[in-house]
């Protein structure tokens with residue numbers, strides 16, 4: 083079938099969580115909008131049963147956004163407190179939901195479960211959105227020239243760091259993340275740990291299968307991760323305990339180890355003419371602060387609102403007005419993007435060095451967070467809600 087690109091008002095390339103959420107917010111605001119969503123994946127959800135099952139930390143702010151569009155994964159375990167420390171060095175901090183006055187600090191959802199929940203909701207909305215086209219198994223790159231002069235092209239075809247071509251700022255941390263699940267006993271159920279080591283951070287997080295399981299994300303040099311993935315289960319668990327050097331409970335079994343190369347890849351200008359980049363297509367971050375998807379959802383939400391407002395006023399349509407709307411969107415997103423990228427890059431870089439001034443500074447920073455509650459509150463709020 084030839085797609086009617088010429089009559090589309092919005093074309094979204096990429097149907098990961100950010101592209102799907104953006105489609106939902108657009109259609110929720112404007113059910114008649116002529117939207118084409120280009121999905122690389124097949125129509126049938128069954129491919130997701132073997133898809134990416136890494137646990138993603140979803141902030142309270144993102145949970146609220148997803149709940150409002152009926153795409154929240156109800157079984158998602160919550161994080162009530164987070165312990166942050168640096169192996170072998172002074173300074174640590176414990177953040178709890180009560181200090182911040184929230185029901186939870188965050189939630190853990192498998193990547194594939196977010197995608198399924200969003201797909202289900204978009205399918206429900208499709209019935210009332212007669213001009214919406216959801217094209218599957220599609221991966222050709224679309225050019226602006228293929229669209230009408232008043233249409234907007236949204237790039238949401240993010241991808242992982244090693245799959246992406248270089249954007250304006252690209253930094254390879256020389257690290258990979260090893261992600262998987264642990265079978266555990268006597269481990270505090272709603273608690274998360276982030277333990278910094280010389281090679282990178284290790285996070286232990288709640289798990290969707292309940293209290294006897296945990297997710298882990300172990301970031302280290304690419305060489306170390308290659309070795310860790312090869313070890314038999316017993317050796318791996320010993321290595322993990324050695325790396326943590328901290329009693330968190332008993333680690334009984336490791337499951338589903340998978341590695342991901344890590345880096346920073348940032349597009350400075352996220353708008354050009356009538357094209358806009360959101361989610362990982364705009365910025366790919368180190369997972370140390372668990373912010374990539376959260377930031378991408380805020381991109382999608384803000385953009386969908388801006389475009390829905392623009393397309394709701396046909397009498398005022400013009401190429402210039404659309405460009406102006408997108409330009410305003412870029413300005414609106416600047417502070418949140420800058421703050422999130424800076425904090426994430428700082429955490430990924432500063433903890434991975436042993437130079438004395440940095441060791442001192444990060445020890446002091448962790449202690450300051452512990453002893454100066456407003457500072458802790460401010461950081462927690464940025465991580466939980468960002469700015470939109």
Ligand SMILES: Cc1cc2nc3c(=O)[nH]c(=O)nc-3n(C[C@H](O)[C@H](O)[C@H](O)COP(=O)(O)OP(=O)(O)OC[C@H]3O[C@@H](n4cnc5c(N)ncnc54)[C@H](O)[C@@H]3O)c2cc1C
Pocket residue numbers: 095096097098099100101120121122123136137138139140220221222223238239240241242259261299342360361362363369371372373374375376377378
């Ligand atoms: C190890 C690891 C842990 C992470 N942990 C966290 C965390 O705890 N919290 C957090 O917020 N974030 C986390 N992230 C980041 C998070 O996974 C990403 O930010 C998020 O997936 C971005 O979503 P997206 O929809 O923009 O891109 P993607 O998830 O990459 O989706 C892009 C989609 O576009 C499709 N596509 C690609 N090319 C085309 C094309 N030409 N045409 C059509 N479709 C195309 C792809 O198939 C895919 O479906 C982590 C990342 C890693 C690697």
